[in-house]
Amino acid sequence: MNADQEQARMRAIAENQPPFARHIGFRLVSAERNRVVGEITVGTEHSNRNGVLHGGAVMAFADNLGGTASFMHLPEGTSTSTIESKTNFFAGIRVGEVARGECTPLHLGRSTMVWQTRITRPDGKLAALVTQTQMVLKG
Numbered sequence: 001m002n003a004d005q006e007q008a009r010m011r012a013i014a015e016n017q018p019p020f021a022r023h024i025g026f027r028l029v030s031a032e033r034n035r036v037v038g039e040i041t042v043g044t045e046h047s048n049r050n051g052v053l054h055g056g057a058v059m060a061f062a063d064n065l066g067g068t069a070s071f072m073h074l075p076e077g078t079s080t081s082t083i084e085s086k087t088n089f090f091a092g093i094r095v096g097e098v099a100r101g102e103c104t105p106l107h108l109g110r111s112t113m114v115w116q117t118r119i120t121r122p123d124g125k126l127a128a129l130v131t132q133t134q135m136v137l138k139g
Helices: 003-015 019-023 055-073
Strands: 027-032 035-041 078-089 098-108 112-120 126-138
Touching: 003 027, 003 055, 019 055, 027 055, 035 055, 055 078, 055 098, 055 112, 055 126
Parallel strands: none
Antiparallel strands: 027 035, 035 098, 078 126, 098 112, 112 126
């Protein structure tokens, strides 16, 4: 498979989002071998009592990005599951604003993958930084 075919294969995998992604309003912006970008528009259904993106929604958004990136790198006959996730919160994203997530690999191993997702606000300020580990499951 040449590089263009591999990129097309990865893009097709990334575009095949799970139902949960639709539920949270996830939009795939781009999917490349070592970078997956997505967005969600923060609605009241995503907000906490302060009118900003709920921390759990931030983590779900990042987990979906990391899962997407992992699926793009899986060998045939395997699947993946998140086994660890850590989030640092830096700034809120208000209702009506767009949260942008950029997921890049820190480690691509045979049994685990580690991803870092930067969640930013429309002004470019870092809102959250998520590091997650995905286990590669055989069969």
